[in-house]
Amino acid sequence: MLKAIVYVTIKENVLDPQGSAVQGALHKLGFPEANHVRIGKYMEITLDTNNEQEAAAKVQVMCEKLLANTVVEDYRFELVQTVEA
Amino acid sequence: MLKAIVYVTIKENVLDPQGSAVQGALHKLGFPEANHVRIGKYMEITLDTNNEQEAAAKVQVMCEKLLANTVVEDYRFELVQTVEA
Structure with missing residues (x-):
């Protein structure tokens, strides 16, 4: 089995109100x-x-279609092998 | 300058409704x-x-006080050196 680790971040020049609040x-x-x-x-x-x-x-395709809003967000991912349970 | 990369994840045995929806x-x-x-x-x-x-x-301390709800969430972080602008 593979595990995908996906990071979705707001593009650098887009305002991040949640970040500002934190x-x-x-x-x-x-x-x-x-x-x-x-x-x-x-x-x-x-x-x-x-x-x-x-x-x-x-x-x-998952990232493009659902996980990220590519207008304002960037995504990157890595795949790791997981040990069979 | 240092950049802290913080990952906050829901504990393994806690329900993740957002994950289920996705x-x-x-x-x-x-x-x-x-x-x-x-x-x-x-x-x-x-x-x-x-x-x-x-x-x-x-x-x-930031994680314990604000960034993570340690009752239901785990956190981990790493520090990276950033280039001075």
Whole structure:
């Protein structure tokens, strides 16, 4: 089995209101050194296949169609072999 | 400057409704091989410090106090040196 680890992040030049809110909260909590916060998504998808090439192609389609909004978000992913349970 | 990369994930034995919803959507999109989806958060926090030890201690407190709900979520983080702009 393969596990896809997908990272979806907001593009660098797109505003990240959630990140700004967390940054403000960190300042109020006494962490003025937190000067730039960006928040994205981290997804783990276990795939019923061992074919890395096929899995990579499918995960890319998943990202384009569902997991990321490619207008404002970037995505990247890696595939890791998982031990059979 | 240091950048903290923080991963917040739902604990393994806690229900992840967002992950289940995405799994269902992937099945409907024609990806029946996606058999286990877990969704977490990915955060990048740029820190105005170069002291790794101090930064690690602070990021740990940030996670405990704000970034993760440690009742149902796990967190881990890594620190990377960033090039001065």
